[in-house]
Amino acid sequence: MTDLPFPEDFAPELRALLAPDLSKAAMIPAPTVQTASDLFGMDAGTLMIRLLPVAARYARVPLSGFHVGAIAMGRTTGNLYFGANMEFSGHALSFSVHGEQSAINHAWQMGEVGLEALAVNAAPCGYCRQFMNEMVSVGEGFNVLMREGSDAGDYSYSAKPLSHYLPESFGPTDLGMEGGLMSQQDQPLTIRSEDALAQAALQAAQASYAPYTGAHCGIAVQQADGTVFTGRYGENAAYNPSFSPLESALALLNMRRLCQFGYDITAATLVEVDAPISQRSATEAVLSAVAPDVRLTYITAERL
Template sequence: MTHEALKSSLQQHRLEHLCRFSPEQITTLLQETQLGEDTLALALLPLARQKSQVPVSGFRVGAIAIGGSGHWYLGANMETAGLPLSSALHAEQAAIGHAALFDEHHIEKVIVSASPCGHCRQFMHELNQTSLMLVLPDDHFMLAELLPHAFGPADLGQTYGMLNGPAGALGQQQKPPQTEHNLACLAAQDEANASYAPYSHNRAGVALLLEDGQLCRGRYLENAAFNPSLGPMQLALSQLFLQGYTADKIRRAFIVEAKAEVQQYDAAAQLLSRLSAVTLERLVLDTVRGEE
């Protein structure tokens, strides 16, 4: 009954194709469906799951990250045919990466359709929050309950978390002509400066310019355990699919990264090449201020 109400609310307000909800939209849905917050979020997971890309497993996972601002961010798992399994992006990472792109500094809750795996627990631990609630279809937990004796940022001397790091200072402040190309490059540079790379100092950002002129952005989000780190191209492609595009809509692709021991270009270009014939254009920048 309430799920019917949700379906009609989504249709009436044209929300059924969204991948991000404002606090006002959530208030409307809560009022019209009379669902509680967790029940509503669980009921919205199919919208996320349908955006998953699962050529390997066929196993669709959907997640929602609720940001401190009250916005809800969808995420879905993304697998890429032709690459090793380690290239997969998990739904929880996609949802939190989505929140990062909208400059959330705190995640209230993560709602997910299957129990979060160890890799995701480790990824979420990088938020460095004193509390994070995880809501599953039949239960809820605090992250600390699911990851006792955790290894994390503090073990490597980091005091801030994935969404609270200082901004970077890559490259010069440019005032180029406002061509599509320059705007996309600047978007990738902005994402690089907003990225989180305390372990490698390889700040990195991606911008995909689409046929309709829209940009899909991605930023690098590192992890103290290294392997669960989220690459900027993974996040940009996840955004592409969450927004309902297909990879053939990519017209140009840009990566901006800091000169460092670690580099994103090879992995990003390889991932892109499995989905698109577009060549990845690269800019390597030095840090201007002596921040890193």
């Protein structure tokens, strides 16, 4: 319990409350958030701000050494999902996962269909502002939380809509789209393979978000102990901030296992529809960074 990455200013009672949840995954369920409020008078936003250093410990940053922690609150559940940035040595910087992307991916993959708020320990970069602008809940009460207090013990924070950080924005509605990232997807796709990893990748492809190209795609990776994580493609109106399926799977793995747990990937299967774009080459590149001995299994899905 004591090896969890709590900051030094966490009282023993607060550590004891949060440790059982954090020992399973980097997530705090809503009932624990409520208990923190009842016992310590700490509102959810303050708890999110205080937990950002914990989220940042999950960062894998061999290039920058800059640890970003982000925490997303699910709109329907009130659960808190942690995220952290990830970098991959030997490959283009464009494969990097940002902390905000990681937290949003975590919430999305755990079934959330919108966010109430997202807290982050550094001002969101332009790329993340554009990534967040794709979310279905933007403009419906979603706020970005940032710590304002700089003195020890002062956890006051600002809560501002994304429009504050991204005025005169370009997003899905400019391309005539309704809905957005995290909206429920159930793409009618099928594959011939009955393999369990392929079927898991198919489910991820069915849940992927690709309104601009239709290139629905999902991946499943298996770890040495048999644990499987899936990743979904998440497209963006501005194209470049689109989130690749393997980035999605690695970010989920990073937040659902113990802090700095090894990748330990022994198999990976990508399922995608035949479309004008493909994730195959980018997936093989990133896979070679984290699992050089694993050969990607590639399956084309058919639309029903």
